[in-house]
Amino acid sequence: MTTFLLVPGLFMGGWAWEAVTAELTAQGHRALGVTLPGMAERAGEDPAGVGLGEHTDAVTALLDSEGPGVVLVAHSYGIFPALAAADRRPGQVARVVFVDTGFPEPGESVVAQMPQLGLLDRVLGGVIPVPEEIPAVHAVPPAELERYHRLATPQPVRTVTEPIELTGAWLKLPTTGVFCLANGLSLEFARTLHGTGLPRFAKLAEPGVTFFELATGHYPMLSAPVELAGVLVRAAAGEGVGLYED
Template identity: 75%
Template sequence: MTTFVLVPGLWMGGWAWDAVVAELTAQGHRAIPVTLPGLGERAGEDTAAIGLAEHTDAVTEVLDAQEPGAVLVAHSYGIFPSLAAVDRQPGKVERLVFVDTGFPEPGESVVTQMPHLLEAADGHVLRVPSEIDAVHGVPEAEWERYQRLATPHPVRTITDPVALTGAWLKLPTTGIFCLANGLSLEVARALHATGDPRFAKLAEPGVTFFELATGHYPMLSTPTELADVLVRAAAGEGQSLQGQ
């Protein structure tokens, strides 16, 4: 049995992982979806007071409550608080899984990589998107559910810089690329081939990759396939850049 800790991306609470949790549980694993401060059922919290540190603390608290050896799964924005949390105590996590996202450098923020997000700012929050592009393959029923449950996201969490020591770099990792969103194993190979030191980890032992034929929200569009890939990732399976 593996314990999976599931951290969602922007605007989503733990509810986003419901179908994945059901599938992982049916396969005999533990799955713990995380709702970050100010989101989901915690949307009533003071968004002005919530920054990346508060989200990092929330992920840390969940990890602290588990036995060592959990698999930490982070979707999109969720990699920022997840990476910061596991960097504090890498011994708590067996593997870190990136779902359709990359990894920041120390001192970077979400808006360093995606400044356009601030166009959705409304006071202390980012407005929920009015639609999800069809390319992402989210079924109509799931899109309607998203509309009901998604909540404005605290702005400071995307403008605060991430604090990293580099301790997380020693962890085994798995990247799950969603092909309709543009990330792929081919892209990872190209980034590594640049020789940029920040991409050196991509070809290290213990680093694996999967590709899913879906868009940026696989927990909504292909939850069964995502759950199966997470189980395989926990077992160390997946493609490697080594020798390629």
Template identity: 70%
Template sequence: MTTFLLVPGLYLGGWAWEAVAAELTAKGHRAVPVTLPGLGERAGEDAAGIGLAEHADAVAELLDAQEPGVVLVAHSYGIFPSVAAVDRHPEKVARLVIVDTGTPETGEAVVTLMPHLLEAADGPVLRVPTGLDPVHGVPEAEEERYLRLITPHPLRTVTDPVELTGAWLKVPTTGVFCLANGLSLEVARALYATGAPRFAKLAEPGVTFFELPTGHYPMLSTPVELAEVLVGAAAGEGRSLLGD
């Protein structure tokens, strides 16, 4: 049995992982969907007082409460608090699975990489989206649930820089690329070919990759397939960057 800690992206709570968690549980594993401070059922918390450190603390506390061998799954924005937590507790994590996003460098904020997010700033929060692009392949019923359950996202979590020691780099990782959103093994190979130090880890032993023919929200569009990928990732399966 593997424990999967499931960290969501912007605007989402642990509810976004319900279908994936059910699939993992049916396969005999333990799934722990995470709702970060100020989001989901915790949306009543003071958004102005919640920054990236509070989100990183929340993930780190959950990690600290588990036995070693956790597979930490981070979707999109979730990689920022997740990589900060892994950096503190690398001994707890058997594998970091990165769903349709990259990894930050120390000192970077989410808006460093995605400055357009500031267009949604409304006081201490980011306003919720009005819908999902059809390219993401989310079924109508799931999109309706998404729009009903998403909550404004604390602004400081995307403007605060992440501080890392580099300890997380020793943890095996798996990238899950969602092809309809533009990320793929081909893109990763092109990034690695630039020779930029931040992409060196992509080709290291133990780093694997999967591709899913869906958009940026595979937990909503293809939960069964995503659960299968997560189980495979936990077993060290997947393609290497340069091996095929």
């Protein structure tokens, strides 16, 4: 049995992982969809006063209670608090799985890494409102799309403006990247990044780093939960391809 901690991206809570956790549980694993402070059912916890530090503390506390041997899964923004927590507690983490996201450098914030999102253009009262739509390219079924708009909550702005604190301890951990092809991430793109020779992309080709590709969009926990759960189980077993494998 493997324990999976699943950290969601922007605007989402543990609810986003329900179909994935159900599938993992059916396969005999322990799976916990994480709701971070200020989000979803925890939205009453003064979201305007919540930052990346509080999100990191929450994931760290879960690692302390669930580890060692946890497979830490993070989608999109979730890699910021998840990676910061893994960096604090590397002995608790068996593998970090990046779901359609990259990894930040020490001192980098979400808005610094992804300025193209324009997150700060929409800030209202210390939070970022939920986007009005998820583009059709992401293949989210109508029922899941309705559920997203019903359950999604505004994102505390400090979670995307505060810089991540990393010592580099996480770099020694096995990792797996799950690329969602409809969103533009792929093995080919990762090879291009590694080919730049920039130090921040060196880990992509290291031993113990594997990759999967899913033919879906940026929200695979909503659009392809069974397929994603299968990939997570395989990732936990160390499966997947290396950066330059066929």
